[in-house]
Amino acid sequence: MLEIKNLNKSFNGRPILRDLSCQIPTGGILTVVGPSGAGKTTLLRIIAGLETKDSGQLLLNGQAIKQGQIGVVFQDFNLFPNLSVLQNVALAPELVLKKTKDEAQQTAKHLLTQLQMAEYQDQYPYQLSGGQKQRVAIARALAMQPAVLCYDEPTSALDPNLRRAVGDLILGLQKTGLTQLIITHDMAFTQQIDQQVLRIKPLAEE
């Protein structure tokens, strides 16, 4: 279970998140909605360890979150342009999890196959469409076996068909026991996922 307790964050004295608390059960999905500037991305970045918190607790199964337990699918994916699709997915498992090159590539191929991206494994990111890049980004994050996967506006660059496909993909991943946190503007998408929703409001300027 991922627990966020009394999280506070301000930028230059301007409060963005105040006393935010929520929980996602293991294998659960939380969608985070709210207007632009409300602090959704900030929340994700704090959970991912890319931004510091001012106060509050982030717990995974009762313990402080450790590096690598959180996977992130960035809004613009941040794939490594100098690496092929396969290398993008296999790089971190090889370097960080100390798998052999073969093992890392086998796992990467397996993930890419699951995400219907196997035939693109030797392409470079610039040769892919937005939806394809997203699948590679998901595969890259999953290859590190995170306990929680966070997405920042996963449907923002996709047409309606692809949105449904991402929704199905996310629901499919849920069956594997993955805990997921999804930031979105997209109400139709929220309805498709149809699970716990956290609404974040911009804090009034005081």
Next chain:
Amino acid sequence: MQEVERIMKYVMQILPALLSGTGMTLRIFCWTLVLSLPLGILVAVGELSKFNPLEWLVRFYVWIMRGTPLLLQLIFVFYGLPLIHIVFPRYQAALFAFVLNYAAYFAEIFRGGLQSVPQGQFEAAKVLRLSHWQALQHVIIPQVVKIVLPSIGNEVINLVKDSSLVYVIGLGDLLRAGNVAMARDVTMVPLLLVGLIYLALISLCAFAQRKLEAHFSYYK
């Protein structure tokens, strides 16, 4: 016909001197590159460091090096420093000035290259738990190299030509060899030859640059 033969004979006669001058030009060129490229990387890292004194020191150095002529720096090192009892032999003086000067230009290029890699690349590497060095090695540096290649290529070509400045401190480089022959024999032929040799050297550099850029064109 006889005229051509005479010129060819003359060319063969001065060629050894010109080639030995070319040797000096190439030595300056190669050593400057070998030393100033790594130094430039260090300076670029220093410029981006969050440790203020180092950052200011490095900026001051780059400011001086880019803000004054290389010729002045060369004269300063060879003729100026001895006045305060710092004496470099000619060749070392030339290398010293060239390496410091080119490292500053390379540093600016590397800094720009590093800064143009999007922040998201660093962040993606971080959430994948790549160490700082792993991220640099596998993700950042390959992208920086691709970005800076055209500008580095330009500087390398400039260096071939700038190396002729060592002439002013009396080093026997290619230009000097040509100049000596021209003054002695009162003919333009040596200068034309010198021009041809520079052209050949620079074409070689440009060729190498194109090959390298092609190598890195597998992604965008």
